[in-house]
Amino acid sequence: MKRFAIAFSLVVFLLMGCYAMYYSSTLDRTYSGTKLSEVLKNEQNYDMNKPDGVANIIVRENLKRTKSVNAVTAVVFDYRGYDTLGESFILLTAIAGSVVILKSHKKGSDHDEGQE
Amino acid sequence: MMKGKNRQVKDVIVKTAADFFTPIALVLGFYIILHGHLSPGGGFQGGVLVASAVVLIYLGYGYNEVSKKFNMEIIKKNEALGAILFTVFGLAGIIYGSVFFANVFTNIGDVGDLISAGTIMFMNNSVGYKVLTGVGFLILLMIGLLAPDNDN
Incomplete structure (x- = not known):
């Protein structure tokens, strides 16, 4: 259960990071x-x-x-x-x-x- | 191999050089850390200069004196404290309504004072604290490998 929670939270962080990178690439400098x-x-x-x-x-x-x-x-x-x-x-x-x-x-x- | 008298003379010379250069390294390093936002230099450079005092004390006085003077556990915790302080000052930009690592509190002091330039100064000082404890800890760790293992 602990390992599943760690893996789940890492995947959530990875998805959030990917979305933030995509979103910030569409903004103006x-x-x-x-x-x-x-x-x-x-x-x-x-x-x-x-x-x-x-x-x-x-x-x-x-x-x-x-x-x-x-x-x-x-x-x-x-x-x-x-x-x-x-x-x-x-x-x-x-x-x-x-x-x-x-x-x-x-x-x-x-x-x-x-x-x- | 060195004779006994030659080794004594070399010990005196190295110890005198260490005594002479350690205060200079400490004062110059802290000056470079504290004036990072005014003059060339900054947290990283000044921190490494301050940490070089550990090497000088080791050269002059040997491993036993160094392991007596420095407590590695406290130094390790202080480095984590510096990292936390740096991140907190970075988050202050978000809390005061701007982006991460933005410069807030810019109205403290005049331009060119020692206390000015907002969170840049605080972040500079916390990075200097983090680097001086971190590099000092690395040097202590490597000196510990060179130590004669007669105490066990």
Whole structure:
């Protein structure tokens, strides 16, 4: 019964994930309600003649939306939050796996020594 | 093979280097974590810098001192706490009426302050805490394999 519940819940999560992926692929690309295509259309508002024209766009939009001075941290933790979530949970998974493997490794070596 | 006197001299040199570099690594790492939203760097980089203090203490003082100073169970629980905090700050975007991992509370502080930039700062600090405990735990685990198994 417990195994059936686990399998059922995993299948439900998988179906929900597939539906969410399909639904999000039909949406427009937005951030805070503004379409990205409109941001790109208004590029005459920006001073493109200066040497750092593209950097002007990035820094100004980023300061207006996130108020974080470091644009890279804003990208990592705000625009690409899911990526950071996966990245930091990789570390958690790696530590869990190494704990499991190394603990059984130590136990196995002790057992072998005891037999000899 | 090394002679006795040479080994003593090398021990003194490595111990002095560890004493000198451990506070620098700790201060620089915590600075990079706390200023992640203002200057280059962030949670991951600063966390790894802080965790390098474990390696320095191991090089200077050996495995017995390290296993006395650090409690691995508490470090493991603290890493899970960091992961939970990161997810909770990500969920705050949903609770305050936007999408997952959106930046809310942007009105705290001025632009460029240490406490500013909304949940980006909180998420940055919690990821830094998670990485410094996680990488420190991994290093402790690998040092434990190198240890002489005379205590059993």
